[in-house]
């Protein structure tokens with residue numbers, strides 16, 4: 001069998017995963033619009049589609065793991081590795097990066113957006129703490 005890490009398919013899996021997640025969120029957002037338009041019939045279809053897209057995204061993660069893809073920034077086989085990579089992401093991407101994004105937004109006189117970035121940077125710190133506690137607990141267990 002082809003080494004997934006030497007394949008073009010690896011990049012396709014990553015891209016498709018991102019597209020499925022984006023579709024999931026777009027449908028959830030559109031469902032809120034349908035709610036606001038008093039169209040529960042449309043909201044119901046959109047939420048059903050969103051659920052399926054989430055399932056598709058998880059399917060791509062399963063395939064990445066099953067085929068031994070080296071993509072720790074997305075997913076890895078072990079719980080501990082997933083927790084470790086998630087802590088890194090929360091601290092460096094969500095917390096550090098969003099703090100910088102907030103500064104730029106403030107400089108560009110977009111204060112509401114700056115506040116949102118700052119709030120999520122703080123949430124990143126909190127999530128990193130939670131995940132670290134999970135990782136510590138995992139390692140303590142006999």
Ligand SMILES: [Fe+2]
Pocket residue numbers: 020023052053056
């Ligand atoms: Fe899909």
